[in-house]
Amino acid sequence: MERWARLLLPLAALTGCGDLPRDIEGTSEQVARTRVIRVGVTGIAARASEAQALVTSLERATGARAHVTRGEAEPLLQALERGELDLALAWFDAKTPWAKRVAPAPALAERGELRLRAMLRNGENRWTSLVERASRDLGS
Amino acid sequence: MTDAAIDALPPVQREAFERAVRLNWWQIGWVASIVVVMGLAMGGSQAMKTAWVEDLLAFVPPIAFLIGARLERRAPSAAFPFGFGRVNGLGFFVSAAALFTVGGLLLLEAGRTLLAQEHATVGSVRVLGRDVWLGWLMVAAQAYAAIPPLIIGRKLLPLARMLNDKLLHTNALMSKADWMTGLAGMGGVIGLGMGWWWADALAAAIISVDILHDGANSLRAATAELVDGAPRKLDDAELSDEANALHRELDRRFPGARVRLRETGRLIRAEVIGPLPAEAPDRASLWPGDPDQAWRFAQLSFTPERR
DSSP states (O other): OOOHHHHHHHHHOOOOOOOOOOOOSSSHHHHHHHHHEEEEHHHHHOOOOHHHHHHHHHHHHSSSSEEEOOOOOOHHHHHHHHOOEEEEEEETTTOOOOHHHEEEEOOEEEETTEEEEEEETTTTTHHHHHHHHHHHHHHH | OOOGHHHHHHOOHHHHHHHHHHHHHHHHHHHHHHHHHHHOOOTTTTTHHHHHHHHHHHHHHHHHHHHHHHHHHHHHSSSSSSTTTTHHHHHHHHHHHHHHHHHHHHHHHHHHHHHHHHHOOOOEEEEEEEEEEEEHHHHHHHHHHHHHHHHHHHHHHHHHHHHHHHHHHHHHHHHHHHHHHHHHHHHHHHHHHOOOOOOOHHHHHHHHHHHHHHHHHHHHHHHHHHOOOOOOTTTSSSSHHHHHHHHHHHHHTTTTOOEEEEETTTTEEEEEESSSSSSSHHHHHHHOOOOOGGGGEEEEEEEOOOO
């Protein structure tokens, strides 16, 4: 019994603080500090109202301003992996192999096998949760 | 009395055996529920997928024991004149291999994560209109997965000792591996939530060493049994103290003869090679250890020296 108490106490303490998850590379803190969200977007995705709505929603949630970079999907995803972007918006195949190298947020729109969605850097779990919530609100 | 392997057990051990059968059925039920819960919570996490494969491997020892228990009730036949007592030893080998595999999988996965410096993404899910971090569901699933093996493992150990059943003992070790992996997994997910990408893999690597050690010991003992090695300890690959004492006693009673001991499942069998004794000795009187364990000395045979 005592052993269980010892195991569960720190867990309870952590649950109480509500500070989890945090980002491994600190994207959320960086957005809060610099007040800038570095967004990469492809030309076609930029024309979708859902993509614009997501950026606006994130700006509102964080109080930061989006700095948008236009580009092709793969260079944007590579920049995302390197930590030069905070999210990349594009139309991706529903089964894109990039889903392992970066983290896909819920789809904002569908067109056949294509999904309009934000991709996030792996391990940025607080930031991912925020973008996921915003995407779900818009997707539904 | 059908001469089935199970008939070698005295009433107290027979009762322990039946209890072990019931406990193994319960265990299969619990493991199945754990596999379902972990499967639902694993999401895209590779570490959770590994934990799930380990939970699948936890089926091996109870299934091996129950198959063995079923066969051990069968009487010897023309096709199997020695009966099915050694099915337990075969199950021991299979379970030891499964335990070793669990340790190996865990270490490989941890090494891969650390080498690749993999930053695991654990996002959120929407449950009843609320966004919940999937990590909390994983912690809950791991906690659920840790509790049944903790309890079942503790219940298995005394039965394994009473029956000198190495398959049951390996099952208890597998249960230990399961609850330790569960706790490490919980620590790892919370560590990931703190932003420490290496926490999960490091916890898994440390625990995998302990599991590999248990698995290697069990594999050595199981292999020894299958190739007619001398009897090994219940919890180690070292020679059994009781068998060593029996060997010394047989050496004393039959001077000039060569004594060979081997183990078949729970039982010890002795062969004395040399001059045949004038009258057959009473087996129980030769057992030097705890009289409650004398049933394990199942066979004493005499073989004339080759001329």
